[in-house]
Amino acid sequence: MSKEERIKLFRICSSCSKEFEATIEPVLVEATRGLLTGSIxxxxxxxxxxxxxxIWIRIVIEENVE
Structure with a gap:
């Protein structure tokens, strides 16, 4: 059996609460910075x-077992 993980990234507006997809590279940079500063x-x-x-970042990790 192999385990597959998919990562989906979303941005969420703090004002209107709408969610939109994010691209991985800028989000990884922001998330890394956020881990250091305490806010993503x-x-x-x-x-x-x-x-x-x-704009908040939401990270979803989907795990599928094949």
Whole structure:
């Protein structure tokens, strides 16, 4: 049996709470920085509410056993 893991990354706006997919490279940099500072978020424009807000990162690890 082999175990397969899939990682899905999402960004969540702190204002409108909408979620959108994130690309892995910038999120890994932000997550690493967040582990050092204690906060995994960025301050950027939300594509939904068009406001500059804290954007949180949600990491989902799906495990499938084959």
């Amino acid at each position: 978020s960025t301050f950027q424009d939300c594509p939904f509410c068009k406001e500059r807000n804290d």
